[in-house]
Amino acid sequence: MTTGKQHISSRSRLLGLAGGAIALALLGVGMARILNLGQANQTAETEVVTTPQRVEVVALGRVEPRGEVIRLGGPSGERIQRLDVSQGDDVQRGAVIAVLDSYDERLAERDVAAAQLSEAQQQLRAQTSVGEAQIQEAQTRLQQVEEPSQFELDAQQARARELEASLDLANQDLQRNQRLYAEGAISRQELDRQETQVQQLREQLNNAQASLIRLERSLQAEARNAQAQLQSERASLTLSQVQSAVASAEQNLKLAEARLERTLIRAPQDGRILRILTHSGETIGQDGGVLEMGDTSQMYVVAEVYESDIGLVEPGQQATITSRNNAFDQTLTGTVEQVGWQIFKNDVLDDDPAANADARVVEVKVRLNQGEAVASLTNLQVDVRIEVR
Secondary structure, three states, rough: HHHHHHHHHHHHHHHHHHHHHHHEEEEEEEEHHHHHHHHHHHHHHHOOOOOOOOOEEEEEEEEEEEEEEEEEEEOOOOOEEEEEOOOOOOOOOOOEEEOOOOOOHHHHHHHHHHHHHHHHHHHHHHHHHHHHOOOOOOOOHHHHHHHHHHHHHHHHHHHHHHHHHHHHHHHHHHHHHHHHHHHHOOHHHHHHHHHHHHHHHHHHHHHHHHHHHHHHHHHHHHHHHHHHHHHHHHHHHOOOOHHHHHHHOOOOOOOHHHHHHOOEEEOOOOOOEEOOOOOOOOEOOOOOEEEEEEEEEEEEEEEEEEEEHHOOOOEEEEEEEEEEOOOOOOHHHHEEEEEEEEEEEEOOOOOOOOOOOOOOEEEEEEEEEOHHHHOOOOOEEEEEEEEOO
């Protein structure tokens, strides 16, 4: 029994040692894998992934004149009486391009309004002249009243002063004669004669002074009457009714001229006629278009840059433009002048059937250095490459 127990104990120790060895082996393998994995991760972390730097943005674009293409129109249903331009003509701002059929009627209305204004102005001038003549007549009457009366008044005042002086002298003589009579040097008859003379001079002075007062009052009354008549004539010259008629005629003329101007289609800017939509004798359609024009003296390319690339584009960058359809042979150059503020659905479609036909883009305007090469190619599709390095 003892031998059997010893045998079992030895076997157990062998199994324990074998299990320990296996465990150590597994532990070693695990540690090795962990170390290899850590080294791999460290290597991956230390590696720097480099991506190629963008040097240009490629986009489709279209050619257009400075300020875009302008469509000139008129009232829908109105007939074109005369078209004064042809396709390709250069025009200046304000030039008459087309005349509508209602021009003759509006011209007649303008002439009638001008005649009415002229008549009202003539009537105003006539009444003004009459009124001014009446005022002048009243002023003349006032002068006629004032000037002679003033002369008469001055003469009467002089007469009164003369009588006063004579009366003073006569009184002095009377006093001297009274002393002489008291002394017996003169007779009573001489004294009476002197007293009579003094009395006569006093009465003449009183009459002269009374006449002077009447003359002054009469002059004042006549002057007031003449002044009132002058003011009345001036007041009647206000001519408010006639002036109102002139003002009304002026407004009617302005209205007629405005209506006449609406029958003329003028160029809003300098440019070139690109396309005729409505010819002489034709009626303007529902869209109201008559012709299209643009300033081809400076041409632009509108590049439709994908919204994912627009962050790389900014004004001042250089661009090259080519035509895939050989509409022009040379490679054109230009400068980014403006980056749009809105995102649109693309208008210029690629010829590739696999291209994105519903892309969202931002319009970028490129000012061309060789605009004369595409001056007659408005809306031409081109390829645009913008340097963004």
